Amino acid sequence: MNFHNSVAQIQELCFFKEFTFSQNQFQDASKNExxxxxxxxxxxxxxxxxxxxxxxxxKYTTSEIEGxxxxxxxxxxxxxxxxxxxxxxxxxxxxxxxxxxxxxxxISDLAITSIHKVILYRASPLxxxxxxxxxxxxxxxxxxxxxxxxxxxxxxxxxxxxPAEINDYLYFREKLLTDFDSGGSPISEKALLGQYLCADxxxxxxxxxxxYVESLNSELNDWNISGLIQGFRERQTDxxxxxxxxxxYPRARQIEKE
Numbered sequence: 001m002n003f004h005n006s007v008a009q010i011q012e013l014c015f016f017k018e019f020t021f022s023q024n025q026f027q028d029a030s031k032n033e034x035x036x037x038x039x040x041x042x043x044x045x046x047x048x049x050x051x052x053x054x055x056x057x058x059k060y061t062t063s064e065i066e067g068x069x070x071x072x073x074x075x076x077x078x079x080x081x082x083x084x085x086x087x088x089x090x091x092x093x094x095x096x097x098x099x100x101x102x103x104x105x106x107i108s109d110l111a112i113t114s115i116h117k118v119i120l121y122r123a124s125p126l127x128x129x130x131x132x133x134x135x136x137x138x139x140x141x142x143x144x145x146x147x148x149x150x151x152x153x154x155x156x157x158x159x160x161x162x163p164a165e166i167n168d169y170l171y172f173r174e175k176l177l178t179d180f181d182s183g184g185s186p187i188s189e190k191a192l193l194g195q196y197l198c199a200d201x202x203x204x205x206x207x208x209x210x211x212y213v214e215s216l217n218s219e220l221n222d223w224n225i226s227g228l229i230q231g232f233r234e235r236q237t238d239x240x241x242x243x244x245x246x247x248x249y250p251r252a253r254q255i256e257k258e
Contacts, residue, residue: 008022079119083139124163173192187206
């Protein structure tokens with residue numbers, strides 16, 4: 001399974017299928033085709049937009065080669081694609097996308113007030129540490145963009161078991177990294193996550209916060225709501241027409257926010 005498909009499966013395990021989008025091509029009024037983003041999560045008045053990059057290197061590579069890949073594909077190309085996404089929202093009156101239920105939602109019609117921008121990547125083991133340590137990129141046009149290595153992002157989804165927590169963590173992460181200018185520090189994602197769990201946004205990121213994640217690991221199964229999310233539509237019994245279940249979207253959005 002390729003990286004894009006793997007991410008699509010993981011996203012729908014953590015978010016409702018109704019609010020997960022992975023096939024995001026659309027046409028403008030002139031029939032020109034565009035890709036809105038590689039992955040999109042819709043949470044009420046919030047969008048999380050993702051660009052995904054996977055390193056498929058040959059038999060021979062070096063840390064220097066991998067560093068150049070990171071700069072070209074993450075800091076240049078993916079950053080520009082995030083900028084394109086934001087421009088589409090400003091420039092087009094209609095952006096119809098199909099969610100994982102197969103329903104078409106016009107993203108341009110949503111009352112979006114906030115957007116998290118994420119570049120998610122799977123890199124070579126030889127990627128230099130200074131690249132791997134980079135937690136964000138601040139673009140002059142697009143603002144703050146989160147950078148996540150795939151394994152770190154998966155850990156976040158395993159620990160933060162409700163969509164509302166994931167949203168809150170992204171706000172926390174942006175503020176913390178901005179306030180302490182820690183984008184290139186060797187602090188692990190696990191430590192940032194631990195700092196979020198103890199709700200301490202006033203101290204400089206520190207490796208010792210990792211302990212909070214360790215203490216939570218044993219309790220994860222008691223709080224995971226992915227089964228509820230996956231079975232939500234099937235539990236709704238007030239449908240009379242094939243597309244009536246779109247009426248349950250407000251209920252699903254309420255669960256997402258809690």
